[in-house]
Amino acid sequence: MSLLDEIRAEIGAVFEDTSLFFSDAVLTRATGSGGWSETAGSVQAYDCKAMVEAYSDQLRAMADIPDADVKLMIVGTSISVDPLKGDVVTVGGRNWSVIHVDVDPARAMWSCQARPVQAAAGEAE
Template sequence: MSVLDDIRAAIGDAFGDTALFFSEATLTRVVGGGGWTDDSAAPDEYPCKAMVDTYSDHLRAVADIPGTDVKLMIVGTSISVDPLKGDTVTVGGKSYAINRVETDPARAMWTCQASPVDG
């Protein structure tokens, strides 16, 4: 166990009552995730805690982030897999397709740029 594992556990404990900020969510991955899809395979679903936030106008302009994209944050200790580009996360009845994934070194929080999924 490394120091980063200790940090991840401590942050997970701090967000023990995630209901204050984070909602129940589901990450859906089609077999061959990471942008590849296989229509014949059943998707895998992973429960997690997530919240949807918006990007500032300044960051949208500097990083060329589309106006419809959102910042999707997933608590690292709430999910058993690493989010990948191409995964879909459903929060509060709305689904978002992950376009970009970032995390901290301890993987305590995943921050994803995501687009709304029509449907």
């Protein structure tokens, strides 16, 4: 076990009782859709623990982050896959589309810039 694995395990243990800050969430990933492939796309869902946080006004101004975007934080030990751009994360009944992903070197916490998913015409929000 490397030092980074040990750090990840320690941070995961600290966030084991995540009910104070983190909510149950589901990361949904569509695979095999589009392109030249003739196989139908499939959707896979992964349970995780996540928290939605607002960006500060200063960071929004410096990094040109739109007002609707949020910081979506996912506990690294709570999920079995790496979040990717295009994934949809459902937290507290709201859907967020991942548009940028950052991770610390120990992969203990995923920090994603996410945008609200707009309901399709005719769908209840």
